[in-house]
Amino acid sequence: MRHLQNLILNTDSYKASHWLQYPPGTDATYFYVESRGGLYERTVFFGLQAILKEYLATPITHAMVDEARDFYAAHGEPFNESGWRHIVDRFNGRLPLRIRAVPEGTVVPTHHALVTIESTDAQCCWLPSYLETLLLRLWYPVTVATQSWHLKQLIRQYLDLSSDDPAGQIAFKLHDFGARGVSSAESAGLGGAAHLVNFMGTDTVSGVLTARAYYGEAMAGYSIPAAEHSTITSWGREREVDAYRNMLRQFAKPGGLVAVVSDSYDIFKAIREHWGTTLREEVIRSGATVVVRPDSGEPVDVVHQCLGLLDEAFGHTVNAKGYRVLQHVRLIQGDGINPNSIRAILERITKAGYSAENVAFGMGGALLQGINRDTQKFALKCSAARIDGAWLDVFKAPVTDPGKLSKRGRLVLLHHREFGSYRTVAVPDALARVEDYLPEPGWEHAMVTVWEDGALVQDWTFAQVRERSNA
Template identity: 75%
Template sequence: MQYLNNLLLNTDSYKASHWLQYPPGTDKTFFYVESRGGRYDSTVFFGLQAILKEYLAHPVTHADVDEARDFFAAHGEPFNEIGWRHIVGAHGGRLPLRIRAVPEGSVVPTHQALVTVESTDPAAYWLPSYLETLLLRLWYPVTVATTSWQVKQTIKAFLDRTSDAPEAQLPFKLHDFGARGVSSLESAAIGGMSHLVNFQGTDTVSGVLAARRYYGALMAGYSIPAAEHSTITSWGRDHEVDAYRNMLSQFAKPGSLVAVVSDSYDIFQAIREHWGTTLREAVIASGATVVIRPDSGDPVHVVHECLRLLDEAFGSTINSKGYKVLNHVRVIQGDGVNPDSIRAILERITDAGYATDNIAFGMGGALLQHMNRDTQKFALKCSAARIGGHWVDVFKAPVTDAGKVSQRGRLTLLRHREYGTYKTVPVPADCESIEDMPLPIGWEHALETVWENGVLLRSWTFDEVRARSLMI
């Protein structure tokens, strides 16, 4: 959507008037981003680098200012043309901001400052507020990465309990099925990339491309040949078994994986009669692992029943932890999958004696779409302003909602070297440089300056992000 490329119009309408609303003598402002709680008590920080590279790395031009001026004049809002012309003239269109952030991939408890944004030019004190709309969309990649990470902890716990090879299997236990269920291609790219922080299985091509563009990952995710209902039902119900036989002949090679949706008609009959009887020897002879995909019904019951029927047909081996691992076949559940149903499915099959080796999950809407900014209660708030040469605290404290009380003063995030704990602390008023502030014994700065005056100072690789998400 090329018509949306003007950074000056990537904001809320009312932001255009805010430069007139600060007290006289204001020459600097300081903002921070935090998760104020929500479904999970910690978040995986991810996605700021993509936002900076995509939107802030391109200098503002006089043509951008012209377009914004004309738009807001017709739209009914005042526009700070002088201020934006100053940014173009004095800074070459590069934004006079300093952005400090926790390293991407960090797992940080809620109620902590994850990002701070401050103006660096007295004539552009209003700029951090103007960019709030854009920068706060950070909530989306963080929330997707957090949801995916939390599911990873659930699956890991069951793998550790029931599997002989948990670490080797974990990266492919949750597959991204979400591309068709999100609101835009950009959402698929950002959300799909965020999931890949934790797993390597995906069908969201745009997410893999985003990880390559913004984090240098040549190939962050992988997929396998898989059937959909149309490729099965086009053979007709009377030739359902021929559709399955074709999948074997096309894709089932020694050591390969092939996924086949098998509930277009009757999943249980398909397992008993087609996979477990007619095609049983062909499956075994192929040397492939055939992954049966149910796609309807109650996920907890259906997965358990599919495992039981596949066990009857192909048999299983008892591993060292006393759990059954199916021979030649597996199951992937992609319907009705969310963090709660994944746990319920794993509890059921574990109680029935089946190892987590036997199951993988595909998650779509619940992974990339069923969330919003309030899932983790994200906010970007002003906490300090320099007025008349002195820093003053800026905060809100509504009597009707204590959960919306904001932090005050210039802030930074500290991390304990030994224990890995975090705490957000105010910066002393007489300390001009945050990096030079005195720190309590045992603590270090957890925020790094990643952006300053139009220059990206720190660029994380995807491997670095992934490794950091494991450090808990």
């Protein structure tokens, strides 16, 4: 949306008045981002680089300041026109900020600082807070990547139990169907790319393009030819088998995959009579793997019943771990999929003797939209301010909610090289550079400077992000 491209207006209304609210003598502030707990105990950090490149890389201009001045005059808020003019004139519109963050893809326990933001110009101490609205939106790609990562660990458990090749199977076991279920194209892009940190199957084109545009990955995800209900039901109920036959003739090639939704009328009849009888030999001769997709009913029961029917029709082999692996066919369940149903389905089918490699999952709204900022309790808070030349700890400690106690001081995140543990600590006030602080041997800084005074300092590739998330 072109009318939203002015960075000065990419904030909450009340931020416009905050430059007048700091104590006299304030010339620097220090903020941090953390997950204060939530559904998962660890987060996968991802998405800040895309936000920085998209929004902070564009210099502020006097025309932007003019637009913001006129908007706030009509909107009822004071506006720091001189402060923004100073940024344009002194820094050519580049924001005087220093942002440090954990490298993208890093898995970090909750309750630790993941990002710090500090002002670097005495006249712009108000700037880190002004950007809270924009920068805290990184909760979204982090939370999608986090949920996707935990689902990967869940699916991997069942593959380790029941598959001879868990490492070769995992990448395509959770397919992103979420593009139509999100609130915007930007959400589809950021969320879709966040999922691709962990998996390689997607129908969310925006996610692939986001990984390309901001992380240099030429092709981060893959899809296969697949039917939807309209392309099957347009043949009519009486010609349902012809719709399936057309899918085979168009797309079933040796070694290939084709997915066919088969519950338009009666999924059990479709497997027994159409796939398992009329088209059985054609499926086998094609050399392809046909992926049957149920799309209605109670997922755990339907998946189990469909596996049994496909087994009756096409048979199975028994792998080295004693689990059945279907021949010529697989199944993908995309309806009603969430973390609980994935676990329930995998538990049911493995207890019934079927390998988890027989099933893949498609996840839509629950993957990209069924989360919010409170899923991982994300917050961006001020932890220090320099007033009259001395650093002061800044924090909140509401008596009504101890869970909202915020951290204090200029913070760094430390990682122990041997034990892998993390510590968020405040550095002594006398130190000018926070990265010079290491309290004792064995510890290293887990954050690096990623952005300084308008320039991207680190440019992570998608391959690097994936490598860290898999570590």
